[in-house]
Amino acid sequence: xxxxxxYAPEDVRLEDVPEPQCGPDEVKIRVRNxxxxxxxxxxxxxxxxxxxxxxxxxxEIAGDIVEVGADVNSSYGTDWAEGDRVQVIAAVPCxxxxxxxxxxxxxxxxxxxxxxxxxxxxxEYMIVPRQVLKVDxxxxxxxxxxxxxxxxxxxxxCAINAQDLLGIEEGDTVVVFGAGPIGCMHxxxxxxxxxxxxxxxxxxxxxxxxxxxxAVHPDEVINAAEVDVVEKVMELTGGRGADIVITATxxxxxxEQAIAMAARxxxxxxxxxxxxxxxxxxxxxxxxxxxxLHIHGANGSAPEHNKRALQYISTGQVPVKDLxxxxxxxxxxxxxxxxxxxxxxxxVTVEPAAATAxx
Numbered sequence: 001x002x003x004x005x006x007y008a009p010e011d012v013r014l015e016d017v018p019e020p021q022c023g024p025d026e027v028k029i030r031v032r033n034x035x036x037x038x039x040x041x042x043x044x045x046x047x048x049x050x051x052x053x054x055x056x057x058x059x060e061i062a063g064d065i066v067e068v069g070a071d072v073n074s075s076y077g078t079d080w081a082e083g084d085r086v087q088v089i090a091a092v093p094c095x096x097x098x099x100x101x102x103x104x105x106x107x108x109x110x111x112x113x114x115x116x117x118x119x120x121x122x123x124e125y126m127i128v129p130r131q132v133l134k135v136d137x138x139x140x141x142x143x144x145x146x147x148x149x150x151x152x153x154x155x156x157x158c159a160i161n162a163q164d165l166l167g168i169e170e171g172d173t174v175v176v177f178g179a180g181p182i183g184c185m186h187x188x189x190x191x192x193x194x195x196x197x198x199x200x201x202x203x204x205x206x207x208x209x210x211x212x213x214x215a216v217h218p219d220e221v222i223n224a225a226e227v228d229v230v231e232k233v234m235e236l237t238g239g240r241g242a243d244i245v246i247t248a249t250x251x252x253x254x255x256e257q258a259i260a261m262a263a264r265x266x267x268x269x270x271x272x273x274x275x276x277x278x279x280x281x282x283x284x285x286x287x288x289x290x291x292x293l294h295i296h297g298a299n300g301s302a303p304e305h306n307k308r309a310l311q312y313i314s315t316g317q318v319p320v321k322d323l324x325x326x327x328x329x330x331x332x333x334x335x336x337x338x339x340x341x342x343x344x345x346x347x348v349t350v351e352p353a354a355a356t357a358x359x
Contacts (some may be wrong), residue, residue: 004057005053006043006051015245027086029065029125031063036336036348044337048116059090062085085147086128088121092118092129092131093105104302122333123330139153142192150310152185163186173197173200173237174242175261176202176252182349184346187218208343220232224337242263245266247270250273252280262293265291269297326349328350332349
């Protein structure tokens with residue numbers, strides 16, 4: 001079969017490799033969609049400390065079961081069968097550490113990941129390891145949800161986790177930095193799940209702002225390359241500031257601007273990680289102190305967030321179909337990386353095995 005294998009930074013190859021064999025406590029799937037994100041681009045250029053080469057990468061995975069290990073259903077109390085349509089979690093908690101026992105699976109200290117410690121989804125077939133099955137991380141795709149939509153449930157789950165921490169209330173003013181797919185999902189969730197108030201979308205890339213604004217229709221689009229973002233948000237809010245600020249971008253300045261523009265009792269999500277070569281910002285601690293600001297980190301998700309993402313997609317509460325603007329065959333998978341890096345689409349999905357029926 002074909003698979004995209006990582007060997008070293010700038011050395012990623014689409015190769016013919018043996019089709020994986022399913023163990024007694026594993027499930028084998030045919031990958032229908034594996035969507036791409038900025039993390040994949042980072043891996044291409046820089047690798048990752050948790051990724052042991054050679055490794056098949058790709059972690060936003062949906063497909064259908066072609067084989068169920070002999071011990072799976074009896075061991076995990078499941079009823080998986082050949083032909084079931086499934087979505088796979090990316091971040092795999094251990095289920096046993098202090099954090100997992102507390103119900104904080106998104107910050108499991110022993111977390112492993114698809115496409116890092118286990119071979120991922122940029123391949124025609126893939127093994128769902130026992131570690132995923134153990135924590136109920138294989139999810140049935142609702143009948144009215146396409147494979148491409150289901151593959152987007154993983155980043156969607158990460159955004160759900162972040163917004164749960166923020167406690168968005170009805171009518172809250174929301175600012176989202178980053179006009180990529182995650183920024184768009186944050187806007188959809190804030191509106192569709194939390195019934196927020198005005199939403200302002202911020203980016204420095206005019207073409208990306210237009211693509212995303214045409215899809216999610218923010219109340220205001222702010223090009224940070226042209227205006228002072230903090231001044232603009234203060235003007236739009238009558239000097240009060242934003243109740244919620246989400247920095248879905250890897251730019252240090254956005255986190256500093258988030259603090260400066262937050263309203264009293266404002267909640268801030270540092271959703272985008274910063275470059276490891278420059279991971280610090282300047283924080284006016286008195287602003288945090290006197291405005292009683294709440295700053296949250298968030299980067300991953302728990303299995304239950306994936307289930308909720310699929311539910312929201314299925315009910316139409318948070319649609320994602322229109323955010324998937326490019327479908328790429330596995331043969332052209334490296335094109336997907338350049339499309340993501342250049343911001344030429346909202347969400348890009350790779351299709352190792354085209355679905356037999358559209359949903």
